[in-house]
Amino acid sequence: MKKKEPLIKNPSFQSILTSLLCIILGLLIGYIVLLLINPSGAGEAIKTILLNFLSRSSHAARMKALGNTLAKTAPLLMCALSICFCYKVGLFNIGAPGQYEAGACIGLYAAIAWHCNWAICLLLAAVAGAVVGAISGALKAYRNVNEVISGIMLNWIMLYLTNMVLSGKNVKEVASPYTIKVSGKSLIPSAGLNNLFANNRTVTIAIPLAIIFAILIWMILTKTKFGYELRATGFNKEAAKYAGMKEKQNIIVTLAIGGALAGIGAACLYLTGYQQWSTTQTSVPTMGFNGIAATFLGGLHPIGTIFASFFIQSITDGGALIDKSVYPSQISDLISSIIIYLCGFVLFFKFAINNWISKKDKGGPNVNDVPVTDAPAKSEGGEK
């Protein structure tokens, strides 16, 4: 009979533990910064950031605020899934913001200029994202261009392109830099969900849709032959090639899927009417970069990403609620970026935990210990 392993040796438990450690350290540093700015209200402020919607006074206001947070969690989750999926295949999809912009561009154009049905807009957004992702993929597969570099370049190209396309006279409001409000059948339907959240129209089926995508991605990666091939390509490109897998095609398909996910993410935000696109923005939307935070905080697991996305979005919204005359609301950006930074140390944390366990078990460090990693091995450098 197999002896039951203690909980601490379970890799999933270790992932959760290290993520919590990152969060606690991030919050601690955030708290110290608040103390430095003004010690008297720091405790109150950090509480507001953490509680977010719970800090509202009435039940209706609380539900409404929760609805807003959820409405923004959906796009964040899609971006995080995009990055998570590609990372499992050994690709760092830093181009997610660019694919997100492409989705916003086509999705909004279809919704405003052509008055398409929301499902068609969503589909078009996915296709647009996939095309941008596939460009990165093709450059990597056939021209040996590192996907990180091409992704960064495409982020900026797509930002300016989107600004240009959405500045057209029948998509942009005449007097403001914002796009015309999405309305009618182009809005993603609420299907009654708005009634649960104090009649908050921005709460739509985009939220359950994003969660379904998370489960779908997890199933594809772990339960299908297709997912196995992709992960094998990520672990060792050459080995996959000699095992008869089409490694070049796999790279392109992976980034196209990642792009589609990010594109849908944009549709999940802009087609709910939560926000309009500003055609004068000069910086890449942070949604895609926050997706990186959610991915790593979620332990690189699609399901963990759901919770991590909600947490990141919740502290971001909580940051907007603190007393702005004393504390800058960017304090929550500060906390989440510290958390991303600390996520870089996750491997080390796990290594330390395992080292500590084996020391306790055998009274000495285990020489065969290697850091536990869920990330596929990085491909060799010098491939830019």
Next chain:
Amino acid sequence: MVLLLQYTIIFASVLCLVALGGCFSEHSGVINLGLEGIMVMGALGGAVTMFLLPSGTSKIVIVLATTLFAILVGMIYSCLLGVACINFKADQTLIGTAMNLLATAAATVFVKAMNTSINPDNVSSSIQYIQEKKAFLKYFGGFEFNWFMVMAVVMLVLSWFLLYKTKFGLRLMACGENPQAADSVGINVYKMRWAGVLISGFLGGLGGIVYITAGVSEWKFEMGVAGFGFLALAVMIFGQWKPTNIALAALLFGLFRALSNVYTGIPFLKAMNLPSTVYNMLPYIISIIVLAFTSKNSRAPKAEGIPYDKGQR
């Protein structure tokens, strides 16, 4: 035309400085995606210095102190990359991205807190330095000369000399090509990589202060440095990790960036009636196309991006 020349040179100076920073870091074997963040921090250091200096300070003191503090803050910030990627072997892409996000957030928080503490009603995220900025400028007719242009040229020459003509530079490059071999002949790879990262912090911080004093007279820190760090990475790759090529690439990219600012003043370009976004996009599009054609036989350091582990063969 004078305006175009002026903007081209100042933008090229920024790109050249930051790209050289990236060049040192990558030659030592560490990919520095955090250049954008280092620039923001350098800019913050310099801007705060200009803001805090008393109004009667002589020009030379303003120039030296601002530059010095920008460099210092840039170097301190680059330590975040060094600790994580060299000592703790963290993922360099992840850490670089985190540093970019962290720098913008931290700089905004710092500036807002500073503004509010001086005047409780002031919640803006910008620092005023319009008077102090004049210390850097000299006018030759219509041409606005900036002392930073000279600094960029000096740094370029120094970088070339350091990288190719000194023992240190050759050792640094060895660590980026084959760290195991470098270690076997007694070079301390960790120390060399730290040196590469710190030099990139030095040049990145300097580039940051040049950027914010170049065009505008006040700077909103929420905006970061508007992608200049990433553009500098493109310049570095376009320049194939060689200082002289980087300088030429910086001039080219600087020209495009300048065009987006002043194209309305040039009759021929105004007649084409292209939106300014096209000029903003051009540098990125060009670098993707060039990358597609040159990456097959890239001159990138062979071991960049791979954490060095003494135990590995």
